[in-house]
Amino acid sequence: MTVSFPLLRLPAVALREVLLNFGTMDLLEFSFTSTRVRDCVFRSARLRVIEHNVEFLKEYPHIVTVFKNDDGLNEHKLEWEFVGGQMAGKSHQEERRIGCHRFEKCHKNGNIIQCHFHNPEFGASVVFNHISKIFQGPVNLFLDLSHIRNLYSILLNQNISECQKLEVYEGYNNEQNDEDLYGILDMVNIGKELKAYVTNQDEIDFDQICHLESLTLENANWMTLPDLISLNCRYGSFINHKFGPSDVNSFAENWYNSTNRTLAKMQLGWDVDTELDLKKSKLEWKKWDPKIRSRCFYDPSEPYHSNRIDCSEGYDITRSDGLTATILVRDGFECYALFLVWHDPYPEKTRLNQLRERMAEEFKKFENVFENHRGYEKYVTVGKIVKSWIESKEIAHLSFEEWKYALDYITEDTCHLYNRIVKNVNDIQKEIKLWESVDNTNNCIL
Amino acid sequence: MSCEEPTTSPTPENNITVVSSDGKEFLLDLKLTEQSETLARLISNFEYDRTDVKKDPVPLGNITSAQMQKIIEWLQHHRYYPKWEQNDIHYSTSFTFETWVEEYLNIPNNEMFELLNAANYLNIPRLFSTICRIMASRITGKSAEQIRTVLNIKTDVKNDVYTGIPIQEDSSSSEDGMSEISLSPSPPPI
Numbered sequence: 001m002t003v004s005f006p007l008l009r010l011p012a013v014a015l016r017e018v019l020l021n022f023g024t025m026d027l028l029e030f031s032f033t034s035t036r037v038r039d040c041v042f043r044s045a046r047l048r049v050i051e052h053n054v055e056f057l058k059e060y061p062h063i064v065t066v067f068k069n070d071d072g073l074n075e076h077k078l079e080w081e082f083v084g085g086q087m088a089g090k091s092h093q094e095e096r097r098i099g100c101h102r103f104e105k106c107h108k109n110g111n112i113i114q115c116h117f118h119n120p121e122f123g124a125s126v127v128f129n130h131i132s133k134i135f136q137g138p139v140n141l142f143l144d145l146s147h148i149r150n151l152y153s154i155l156l157n158q159n160i161s162e163c164q165k166l167e168v169y170e171g172y173n174n175e176q177n178d179e180d181l182y183g184i185l186d187m188v189n190i191g192k193e194l195k196a197y198v199t200n201q202d203e204i205d206f207d208q209i210c211h212l213e214s215l216t217l218e219n220a221n222w223m224t225l226p227d228l229i230s231l232n233c234r235y236g237s238f239i240n241h242k243f244g245p246s247d248v249n250s251f252a253e254n255w256y257n258s259t260n261r262t263l264a265k266m267q268l269g270w271d272v273d274t275e276l277d278l279k280k281s282k283l284e285w286k287k288w289d290p291k292i293r294s295r296c297f298y299d300p301s302e303p304y305h306s307n308r309i310d311c312s313e314g315y316d317i318t319r320s321d322g323l324t325a326t327i328l329v330r331d332g333f334e335c336y337a338l339f340l341v342w343h344d345p346y347p348e349k350t351r352l353n354q355l356r357e358r359m360a361e362e363f364k365k366f367e368n369v370f371e372n373h374r375g376y377e378k379y380v381t382v383g384k385i386v387k388s389w390i391e392s393k394e395i396a397h398l399s400f401e402e403w404k405y406a407l408d409y410i411t412e413d414t415c416h417l418y419n420r421i422v423k424n425v426n427d428i429q430k431e432i433k434l435w436e437s438v439d440n441t442n443n444c445i446l
Numbered sequence: 447m448s449c450e451e452p453t454t455s456p457t458p459e460n461n462i463t464v465v466s467s468d469g470k471e472f473l474l475d476l477k478l479t480e481q482s483e484t485l486a487r488l489i490s491n492f493e494y495d496r497t498d499v500k501k502d503p504v505p506l507g508n509i510t511s512a513q514m515q516k517i518i519e520w521l522q523h524h525r526y527y528p529k530w531e532q533n534d535i536h537y538s539t540s541f542t543f544e545t546w547v548e549e550y551l552n553i554p555n556n557e558m559f560e561l562l563n564a565a566n567y568l569n570i571p572r573l574f575s576t577i578c579r580i581m582a583s584r585i586t587g588k589s590a591e592q593i594r595t596v597l598n599i600k601t602d603v604k605n606d607v608y609t610g611i612p613i614q615e616d617s618s619s620s621e622d623g624m625s626e627i628s629l630s631p632s633p634p635p636i
Contacts, residue, residue, distance in 0.1 A: 006559065007581075007597060010559070010562065010563075011563070011566055014562055014563070014566050014574070017574065017575065017578040018578045018581045018582055019582075020578075021578050021579045021581070021582030021583075022582050022585060022586065023586055026582070026585050026586050026587070026588070029585075029588060029589055029590045029593055030585060030590070030593055032590035033590050033593050033594050033597070033599045033601065034594075034599055034600065034601050034602045035602050036602055037599065094589060094591075096590070097601075108589075
């Protein structure tokens with residue numbers, strides 16, 4: 001006699017706890033069991049993800065959902081990749097149904113589902129509707145106009161067009177696309193960030209972008225000085241524009257006389273060397289004084305190896321509220337002017353503290369994993385190495401070969417876990433050394 | 447994780463009496479009740495941990511005597527375990543359980559369901575989390591079709607009899623439709 005387990009009659013907190021113990025692919029498979037499960041179970045469970053990346057960058061769309069791991073620092077991904085005819089060679093093909101749509105040729109490989117569908121753009125729209133119903137999170141939309149067959153049908157999907165971040169590329173084959181950024185922005189509602197590498201747009205509606213936190217435009221030739229001044233972004237970058245040195249001076253003067261505390265970095269690029277004569281400015285630009293600010297500016301939007309901008313050659317102004325800005329002109333291969341605002345005059349100290357906290361968290365993870373496996377025979381070899389790292393609070397690079405050898409004996413899951421921690425610690429150690437050298441230089445000068 | 451169990455003889459002052467929904471009384475050591483956040487809070491509020499306070503029996507209207515017996519077995523086993531922390535599950539990348547736990551939870555699905563509800567009601571996080579992980583372990587690695595079989599879920603998409611094309615049924619049906627989900631009596635081994 002069948003003894004039923006009324007799973008959905010569990011209290012919401014218990015049902016959510018069961019779901020939280022599922023792997024991400026298990027959750028996706030569970031959501032395919034029925035529309036009722038998807039709509040009722042997942043709606044009540046409210047599973048949050050870091051972000052959804054919906055990519056129409058190549059010939060076939062790609063959907064990536066990024067999850068935060070239980071440890072709170074690491075991420076893992078669930079991917080749905082549309083593919084072409086190469087699916088014929090895959091031996092194990094399964095069918096997935098979403099509503100009344102049937103995806104007959106799907107192949108599962110770890111956390112990736114590869115899928116062949118006759119209309120991949122429409123298929124991606126259907127799949128993303130499903131995924132966004134089970135996992136809630138912000139959407140980042142990536143468009144390469146040269147690869148998209150029917151852009152506006154994609155943008156009609158509100159789950160896609162309501163996005164946190166939009167990146168638009170025109171690819172190499174830009175004769176084929178008639179779409180302009182104006183039309184795209186008319187249909188997309190962006191929350192925070194726009195990056196548009198589109199050369200041939202004439203104009204865009206300023207109201208569509210003035211609220212954005214981060215703005216990168218390949219072509220800002222339509223932009224006027226009042227537009228530039230009235231932007232409210234934290235990070236701005238304009239590669240082609242009509243601004244000249246006098247506009248940069250006016251921009252700096254406007255910042256100096258304003259109370260704007262949002263701006264952190266504004267970058268204006270030029271095709272050729274542009275001489276920025278600060279003597280013509282009404283402001284008193286001063287050379288770098290180590291007592292006022294550090295040598296290096298911290299740019300969190302860049303990866304750890306390039307997140308420091310050397311501003312020793314820059315010129316500073318300090319506003320009446322104490323906020324200092326630096327103007328830095330780079331010439332040579334890349335010609336651009338940077339306007340940097342020092343919200344933290346000595347970022348190396350803050351950054352080093354952050355990194356040391358993260359390092360302590362990573363070692364705490366090491367200790368937890370080590371404690372869980374203490375006494376297990378097969379973890380003895382790897383355990384010895386980990387123990388020495390925990391005691392010295394540093395990963396010794398000399399033992400890397402030994403490390404790889406030791407990992408051969410342990411389970412795949414634990415191996416991944418250890419490797420992930422080792423990678424994080426390595427990156428943090430490298431960045432700490434870079435910032436420590438900045439800190440030492442500052443201390444020597446002072 | 448294993449713990450030594452020193453032998454202590456409970457004294458009457460260290461006990462409270464709980465009464466199950468079917469009227470059976472159980473004498474519980476105060477040390478055991480620390481594992482249940484609900485009981486621990488109740489004891490703290492009524493100051494039952496003081497020897498000079500008269501301890502009235504605590505009625506547990508949602509828990510039967512059979513469930514209480516099972517829960518006491520769990521509490522006894524984990525008596526000397528360190529306090530449960532949510533972090534404990536963060537590094538459990540595989541569904542591995544102690545042999546004792548596997549034997550303890552080798553019970554019919556209806557009993558498992560009741561035990562999970564009881565663990566939720568009494569707020570015993572280690573038991574609650576363990577049962578949830580056991581439930582998840584029965585699903586992991588399975589395809590949608592296999593999950594339908596294991597949980598006995600009726601799909602709400604049918605094929606058109608003439609064309610073979612899927613037709614979606616009304617997905618806004620009542621909650622009753624969802625209760626069709628059931629676990630098979632013999633789930634795969636943990």
